[in-house]
Structures are given as structure tokens and as C-alpha cells.
Amino acid sequence: MAAYDHPDPATFELILVLRALADPARLDIVRHLGRVGEANCATLIGTRPKSSMSHHFQVLRESGVLRTRIEGVQHRNSLRFEELDARFPGLMTAILNAA
Amino acid sequence: MAAYDHPDPATFELILVLRALADPARLDIVRHLGRVGEANCATLIGTRPKSSMSHHFQVLRESGVLRTRIEGVQHRNSLRFEELDARFPGLMTAILNAA
Numbered sequence: 001m002a003a004y005d006h007p008d009p010a011t012f013e014l015i016l017v018l019r020a021l022a023d024p025a026r027l028d029i030v031r032h033l034g035r036v037g038e039a040n041c042a043t044l045i046g047t048r049p050k051s052s053m054s055h056h057f058q059v060l061r062e063s064g065v066l067r068t069r070i071e072g073v074q075h076r077n078s079l080r081f082e083e084l085d086a087r088f089p090g091l092m093t094a095i096l097n098a099a
Numbered sequence: 100m101a102a103y104d105h106p107d108p109a110t111f112e113l114i115l116v117l118r119a120l121a122d123p124a125r126l127d128i129v130r131h132l133g134r135v136g137e138a139n140c141a142t143l144i145g146t147r148p149k150s151s152m153s154h155h156f157q158v159l160r161e162s163g164v165l166r167t168r169i170e171g172v173q174h175r176n177s178l179r180f181e182e183l184d185a186r187f188p189g190l191m192t193a194i195l196n197a198a
Contacts, residue, residue: 014126014194014197015121015122015123015126018117018120018121018126019121021117021121022114022117022118022120022121023114024114027113027114027117087198088193088197088198089193089196090189090192090193090196091190091193091194091197093189093193094187094188094189094190094192094193095113095190097188097189098113098186098187098190
């Protein structure tokens with residue numbers, strides 16, 4: 001596998017970001033990455049079904065919330081925090097701080 | 100009709116708020132109310148189909164995003180901004196300020 005596509009921040013859409021975040025499994029991934037910075041898919045998947053998690057990662061990537069870089073056999077994920085914060089100031093901070 | 104039910108802020112859930120906001124028609128309503136403060140349903144519906152809009156108002160109400168008060172034959176809607184901001188600091192500000 002070569003590399004994943006990631007949208008340009010200029011094309012980020014609030015609706016797509018909100019949709020990406022509005023799911024318990026995806027919000028868990030986002031919060032986890034908010035704490036640890038970067039994590040591979042296996043760590044983030046935990047005990048959830050792997051098939052549905054591929055879809056969740058795709059939704060997070062396509063909305064611009066998350067970046068996946070490939071390092072050997074590892075897929076390392078991180079939030080695109082700075083780019084999201086530049087485009088939608090305060091949004092990700094509010095999400096990550098929400099109780 | 101008596102009055103609508105509105106959830107207590109202590110029961111607000113981030114996922115439900117995000118789901119409520121993650122729709123173009125509902126986000127339009129929220130942004131309109133962010134500008135004008137209060138508006139009746141007819142104003143907010145505009146040219147959209149009334150049936151689907153009832154559902155949208157319900158989703159916004161049940162998540163805690165919006166309050167509807169009945170004044171004669173008018174249903175007056177406003178954001179529950181202070182209550183949302185106390186529960187999820189900065190979230191609604193980020194949403195309303197998003198380009």
C-alpha cells in the first residue's frame with residue numbers, strides 16, 4: 001500500500017467534521033489521539049470489530065480530522081489538530097475538553 | 100398544545116449535540132438563531148418542506164441545542180447557548196464562528 005489520501009485544509013467542511021465526530025467509536029478514537037498524540041490502528045481498534053473500524057478511520061481521514069502515515073507495517077494515526085484549529089478555531093479544543 | 104419538553108443540561112450528551120449539528124438544515128437553523136437570537140418556526144423553515152423540518156426541530160430540542168416556547172400560535176425558538184457553553188465550553192462559539 002502506498003499512502004492514504006488526505007484532504008487539503010482549504011477543503012475541510014464543518015458538516016463533514018461534525019459527522020465524523022458524531023459517532024461514539026470515532027469520538028473515542030479522537031479522544032484517545034488527543035491524549036497520546038499518535039497511535040497505530042490496532043491500539044485504537046481495541047476489541048471493536050476490525051471491519052467497521054476501517055470505515056471509521058476512513059470517515060475521520062476524509063473529513064480531515066485524522067492523518068494516517070504508513071511506517072513499515074504500522075499505520076500510525078494522529079489528529080490534524082493545528083490544521084483543524086486554523087480552519088475551525090476552538091472546535092477541536094472544545095471537543096477534546098468536553099466531559 | 101401545552102409546551103415542549105426540554106432536557107436538563109446535566110443530561111446533555113456531546114454525541115447527541117454533534118449529531119444534531121451535523122446536518123445542513125439544522126446547522127442553518129442554529130446559525131440563523133445565533134444571529135437573530137429568537138425566531139419562529141415559519142421564519143426558520145423558509146422554503147424547506149415543513150414535515151422534515153418538524154423532525155429537525157425535534158432533534159435540535161432533544162439534544163438540548165434549542166428551546167421552543169409557545170406564544171399564542173407562534174413557536175419561538177432560541178439557542179440554549181449559555182447552558183450548552185457551561186456544559187461544553189467553547190463548542191457553540193466555535194460552531195457559530197466557523198466559516
